[in-house]
Amino acid sequence: EAGVVQSPRYKIIEKKQPVAFWCNPISGHNTLYWYLQNLGQGPELLIRYENEEAVDDSQLPKDRFSAERLKGVDSTLKIQPAELGDSAVYLCASSPGLTPANEQFFGPGTRLTVL
Amino acid sequence: RKEVEQDPGPFNVPEGATVAFNCTYSNSASQSFFWYRQDCRKEPKLLMSVYSSGNEDGRFTAQLNRASQYISLLIRDSKLSDSATYLCVVNRMNRDDKIIFGKGTRLHILP
Numbered sequence: 436e437a438g439v440v441q442s443p444r445y446k447i448i449e450k451k452q453p454v455a456f457w458c459n460p461i462s463g464h465n466t467l468y469w470y471l472q473n474l475g476q477g478p479e480l481l482i483r484y485e486n487e488e489a490v491d492d493s494q495l496p497k498d499r500f501s502a503e504r505l506k507g508v509d510s511t512l513k514i515q516p517a518e519l520g521d522s523a524v525y526l527c528a529s530s531p532g533l534t535p536a537n538e539q540f541f542g543p544g545t546r547l548t549v550l
Numbered sequence: 551r552k553e554v555e556q557d558p559g560p561f562n563v564p565e566g567a568t569v570a571f572n573c574t575y576s577n578s579a580s581q582s583f584f585w586y587r588q589d590c591r592k593e594p595k596l597l598m599s600v601y602s603s604g605n606e607d608g609r610f611t612a613q614l615n616r617a618s619q620y621i622s623l624l625i626r627d628s629k630l631s632d633s634a635t636y637l638c639v640v641n642r643m644n645r646d647d648k649i650i651f652g653k654g655t656r657l658h659i660l661p
Binding site for chain 1: 554558581582584592593594595596599637641647648649650651652653654
């Protein structure tokens with residue numbers, strides 16, 4: 436069974452440029468998460484989707500970050516414009532069912548470097 | 551006070567030894583608890599869920615202490631391959647579901 440797929444794996448951009456990350460969750464998983472992870476820190480939730488509905492986006496910096504999951508399957512996370520402090524690993528995860536109490540399966544992440 | 555706290559370590563432990571670390575949580579409405587393992591430059595993977603009655607999986611034992619609001623992970627007969635970062639995860643469920651990762655505890659098993 437295919438796992439969570441993320442692309443690109445690495446991205447280097449200059450500050451003020453836009454960037455987008457893509458995630459395809461495990462087939463049949465209703466819940467999708469986007470996390471940000473800085474070096475030496477745990478993942479920090481940015482947004483959680485249940486199907487196509489964003490049920491928790493309280494930690495998403497909405498002035499520059501946006502996300503969508505239009506058909507309740509794959510998802511895109513965008514940053515515009517990127518800032519130096521956005522350099523981090525962006526992880527996508529999915530889980531079956533509609534509760535965060537289930538196991539989350541993570542993708543390999545996108546490592547973003549903002550110069 | 552952070553909602554989920556872990557000792558960042560590193561814990562440097564000789565191979566074969568037993569090691570334990572705790573994770574404290576501040577919100578008594580927390581309902582679900584997990585330990586995830588993360589290898590260097592890899593994604594987190596579920597190690598085990600933590601049940602009220604505690605649970606054991608081979609060399610790994612997880613316990614929950616609701617009165618003192620912490621969970622623990624015990625690793626017996628540690629192996630070199632146990633070297634990783636162990637992330638505590640707490641799911642708070644009151645008015646809103648909120649899942650929170652700790653910063654992780656780094657473990658180095660020494661040959």
